[in-house]
Amino acid sequence: MPDDEAALGGQPGRPSGPRGLGAPAEQAEAPTAPPAAPGPGPGGPQLSPAFDQLAGQLTDRVVGVVDWLRAKATLRVTTALALAVYGFVALVGLVAALVLLVVAVVRIWDVYVPVQPEGRRVWLAYIVFGGLLFLAGAWLWARARGNGRG
Numbered sequence: 001m002p003d004d005e006a007a008l009g010g011q012p013g014r015p016s017g018p019r020g021l022g023a024p025a026e027q028a029e030a031p032t033a034p035p036a037a038p039g040p041g042p043g044g045p046q047l048s049p050a051f052d053q054l055a056g057q058l059t060d061r062v063v064g065v066v067d068w069l070r071a072k073a074t075l076r077v078t079t080a081l082a083l084a085v086y087g088f089v090a091l092v093g094l095v096a097a098l099v100l101l102v103v104a105v106v107r108i109w110d111v112y113v114p115v116q117p118e119g120r121r122v123w124l125a126y127i128v129f130g131g132l133l134f135l136a137g138a139w140l141w142a143r144a145r146g147n148g149r150g
């Protein structure tokens with residue numbers, strides 16, 4: 001039997017470890033954490049003040065380049081997209097307001113313009129306001145073509 005304990009890593013005459021694998025009891029302790037890697041700070045190599053200054057300058061330069069790039073590219077694109085979205089929302093609002101204004105004017109025309117028979121009042125409003133909007137559009141078209149843009 002003593003040969004079996006020696007073959008399993010135990011020592012003859014000493015009790016085996018907690019797992020019964022023949023390891024001595026005093027070697028069955030929990031493993032310790034590995035030592036920390038050396039580096040700057042306590043216990044590691046100390047860096048020179050010139051290296052710290054150089055690292056600070058390089059960091060400042062990288063931050064400056066990133067800020068410059070952001071100002072040149074990202075802020076301009078963000079501003080342009082925001083203006084496009086706000087312009088589109090304003091355009092939709094103006095179109096909706098114009099449609100509601102035309103509907104209100106036609107309704108007021110239908111109620112207050114004395115035309116007989118009553119069924120022709122709405123058609124007359126359509127003709128009058130359609131003609132006014134047509135003339136306004138033709139005037140704007142002529143202005144746009146007169147400026148050399150069309």
